[in-house]
Amino acid sequence: MLFNSFHFVFFFLIVTGGYFSIPYTKRWMWLLAASCYFYMAFVPVYILILAFTIIIDYFAGIYIERSEGKRRKLFLVSSLVANIGILCFFKYFNFFNDNISAMLGIFEFQNPVGNLSILLPIGLSFHTFQAMSYTIEVYRGNQQAERHFGIYALYVMFYPQLVAGPIERPQNLLHQFRQKIDFDGSRVFSGLKLMLWGLFKKIVVADRLGIFVDNAYNYHAQQSGAALALATIFFSFQVYCDFSAYSDIARGSARVMGFDLMKNFNRPNLSRSTAEFWKRWHISLSTWFKDYLYFPLGGNRVPMPRRYVNLMIVFLISGFWHGANWTFVIWGGINGLFLVMGLLFKKQADAFWKFTRLQKFPILYAAIHISITFLLISFSRIFFRSQTVEQAFAVIKKIFSFSGSIFKESAVMMLYSFFAIAFLMLVEMRNEYKLPAFTFSLRRSFWVRSTWYALLVILILLVGVYDGGQFIYFQF
């Protein structure tokens, strides 16, 4: 069930209406049933995988809490092995098998093991990571083991963030399922507004840009370097709007019911360095890796060379988390390299900017930094968007040949695309730099605000793309 579908609209209305109609002590049952339905709308049988990990982690949490010493660690490791094992089996089996086949092929051996013909369970990487954060936090003593099986199952399955995050932490979410949440009209409106803005980003911006991007990348051999460069820039906006739209709708729909999910994006396109970008992009995953991988590896408290290695490990694994393809590993590696280079050459970079005296012109200075960061991130995304490593290199080669004119899907389509980006960036810049509001979303008058949001609905109806399909991050 896609957030941008009518199926979801009906589902949301029924679930929210039901949620406020029943006594709060019984609401967890309603939400759990709704979440099961939501998940089963994709591939019903895969709910068994979820059930399996929920049972394992539920008991693991209790036993971790009850145990001490090595036994405590043993329960944690068992839980992690079960979760990672399922993830590896469903997501990475074919990838590893293909690579083994390729290696054996070099020595003219044939791999006797065939590939699995299974669909990747939707949102597997997301709910697996959320489940792991629970057992780790219980192990660390930051979270009490949840005794109520239904509430724990709801923590993993809560439908707004089940298939594409935000990847929640037990400390933030679990206790909210026990709170008595009264109906609050202003909170409901606030949630609906967030959902509407998410819908705008998905339908008006992401899916519109996706038309050009898909045409350019799917037929890259026929495209000019200029067209592919533009498609790469467009893809940066597309992937941001697509994923942040999902997070906005998830957070909005949770907020309507009184739940507060963590913020997943903080205007990453306005970052002034790649290090800053990773603090603003997919925050729930970045902090997951920071808390559960980077810090255990030593974090910033290790000698610099080791820190570089740690950063590379985190980013390579993060890339691999996104997909079972070398393109994602390389994408992660490039971003890791950006951070390492940033640390390595920090002094030289500072000296260079001092030499240019551009700091005297703060707006220009910021604009240059934002542009460089955006271009670097966009460059890395060539690997993210390409189907194969070969395709990515072919695209890069074409882009740097600086050849040809920009392919036009149609002049109208291009105009819509630029309008969508301009509107998005104006709103983001207004929020980032607290500029005077050019929209009426913050006005005190209910009528003015309502008219503004009505216009946003009209804009979605007028220039939205209704055949855009699913969210990019669903595949992960």
Added chain:
Amino acid sequence: MEKILEANTYRSFILKLFVFIVIVAVVDISVGKLLEKAYFNQQQGEDALTTYAVKEVQSQMLVFGSSRAVNNFDPAVMENETGLSCFNAGRIGQSVLYHYAVLKTILKRYSPEVVVLSMDAGEFAKDAEDYDKLSSLLPYYNSHPEVRDMVHLKGPIEKIKLLSSIYPYNSLLLPIIKGNSINEQEKNAKGNGYISLQRTFPGPVETIDYTANRRQLDSVKINTYLSFIKECRQRGIKLYVVCPPYIVNPVGKNLSLQIAEKIAGDMGVPYFDLAYDEKFTSRKHLFADFRHLNLQGSKEFSKFISARISSDEVPDNTGIHNE
């Protein structure tokens, strides 16, 4: 006390929500009306041509098809050759689903004497995009009930989307502005639906293997094609199904074209198969690209087809079959 407060909260929320919905509805209807007026006032562009076909055309001969109809059939040439007034009602990127809907709107007003339906190699292949493209019919949904069956093929919730007055004009704002911004000279110069291509095919001629990676067939499209033929037969319209030339080296036979020919044959409809006819494929300079003729090519092709229609008999040595 708590219950009273809660009831007030609900009441205030519902009131605000109601006001918001009313505002959305008012703006939607107002903007929708404006767009409707502007849409049907267009004097140029493909929407204006569709409106002309749906509402006004009275030509004796009509051509239907995708870009291979729009770029290959020149009504001016066909009029000269056959003596019948002609209009090209084709639309770029559209499939038989769209053509059938437009045909039905026309048949509600009058019956042309001759209809030419242009075929593509992927005519009956399953392609979700062909259903998405039926959006071109949305502005006619309310005024022309004949298009509704085809519009509903877009999806089960299309009816709900159409509750909005703006939705039929989705993504049409800029084309509408363009279609309305013309000078007096251009006014009423919609054209006859034909768009010439000036370029020449640079080559090389590629090989297309129709036996490999065959796309799944779409039974809805095949049935619509059948309905198109039946509708013409019932009205006594002389229908010609034509496959214009491709400049490719084909391996095997194209399944869609085979089916189109078989059905036409079974229904007693003349089928002119010029897909790989040497009369055209041996002359690369007649093509704009591998699937479209250029200006010179389309004139020759239109003349050739017109001659066949005029004589309504097809010599055996051309590879064109007639029932």
